[in-house]
Amino acid sequence: MLPIQTQSSSSLSQLHFPNPITSFSTFILLPSTPPSQPITRKRAPVTSNSIRMGVTSSSSSKWWWQRALGQRFNGEGAASFLRVAAAEPHLALPHISVPDIRSVDWPALRRLGFRGVIFDKDNTLTAPYSLALWPSLSSSLRQCRSAFPPIGIAVFSNSAGLKQYDPDGAEAEALEEAIGGIHVIRHEVKKPAGTAEDIERYFSCPASHLIMVGDRIFTDVVYGNRHGFLTILTEPLSLSEEPFIVKQVRKLERLLVNTWSRQGIQPPKHALVSEAKKCVKVSPLKD
Numbered sequence: 154m155l156p157i158q159t160q161s162s163s164s165l166s167q168l169h170f171p172n173p174i175t176s177f178s179t180f181i182l183l184p185s186t187p188p189s190q191p192i193t194r195k196r197a198p199v200t201s202n203s204i205r206m207g208v209t210s211s212s213s214s215k216w217w218w219q220r221a222l223g224q225r226f227n228g229e230g231a232a233s234f235l236r237v238a239a240a241e242p243h244l245a246l247p248h249i250s251v252p253d254i255r256s257v258d259w260p261a262l263r264r265l266g267f268r269g270v271i272f273d274k275d276n277t278l279t280a281p282y283s284l285a286l287w288p289s290l291s292s293s294l295r296q297c298r299s300a301f302p303p304i305g306i307a308v309f310s311n312s313a314g315l316k317q318y319d320p321d322g323a324e325a326e327a328l329e330e331a332i333g334g335i336h337v338i339r340h341e342v343k344k345p346a347g348t349a350e351d352i353e354r355y356f357s358c359p360a361s362h363l364i365m366v367g368d369r370i371f372t373d374v375v376y377g378n379r380h381g382f383l384t385i386l387t388e389p390l391s392l393s394e395e396p397f398i399v400k401q402v403r404k405l406e407r408l409l410v411n412t413w414s415r416q417g418i419q420p421p422k423h424a425l426v427s428e429a430k431k432c433v434k435v436s437p438l439k440d
């Protein structure tokens with residue numbers, strides 16, 4: 154049985170954490186790597202079986218690293234980090250924290266009145282820069298989809314569907330094909346910046362009736378809490394392709410959240426859920 158963690162649990166702190174001062178400084182001093190113009194490059198056609206976006210034979214490693222860092226570090230992200238850390242730490246606390254989406258009781262969330270689920274892509278449903286669904290998640294994703302008809306679920310990513318990195322929507326289309334037709338929302342502003350308008354329009358309901366699932370605290374969770382979603386934090390699926398600095402920032406994020414949690418800070422109250430634990434499976438691997 155996988156360990157289950159909720160926001161109120163302090164077990165998240167069982168990680169080896171970096172020195173917060175040096176990690177924080179490194180985070181802030183990182184350059185804003187994403188190019189100001191959409192990247193235009195010659196690349197191999199993206200198909201449902203082409204797994205590594207940006208690592209095709211025609212890609213340069215420079216482009217890959219630019220994108221890898223650019224997807225994770227940007228001016229708004231750093232500003233949001235500072236703002237949340239200084240004045241709004243509750244926005245960084247997820248309502249539910251699980252190892253991966255298999256631990257989520259999707260029918261229970263539907264019965265509470267939620268109308269849809271929005272997933273982050275990288276390290277939540279797929280490995281970073283991959284178009285392939287992480288194999289062990291397929292059953293849970295199917296259950297989620299069937300629990301939330303008719304529109305159900307969608308993807309909101311800082312890679313596929315984001316105009317800056319996917320200007321013609323080719324990667325969004327390829328991802329939709331690879332994950333069984335689940336819609337990828339096209340948008341222009343990276344999480345955590347921007348509004349929830351594109352998502353609310355797609356689902357035809359307010360964000361307070363939707364669930365945001367993602368692996369990054371200062372991206373997915375902060376964005377979700379700021380706009381009134383129920384937020385679910387997952388552990389990253391794979392760290393093997395993440396730059397060293399990104400791994401350090403992840404640890405810093407966890408350190409801060411665990412500290413705030415121990416201090417008794419709670420995530421924003423959500424009208425549809427009074428006790429998040431009820432939406433987490435006791436035995437996630439049974440079905």
Ligand SMILES: [Mg+2]
Nearest residue numbers: 273275276368
């Ligand atoms: Mg992610």
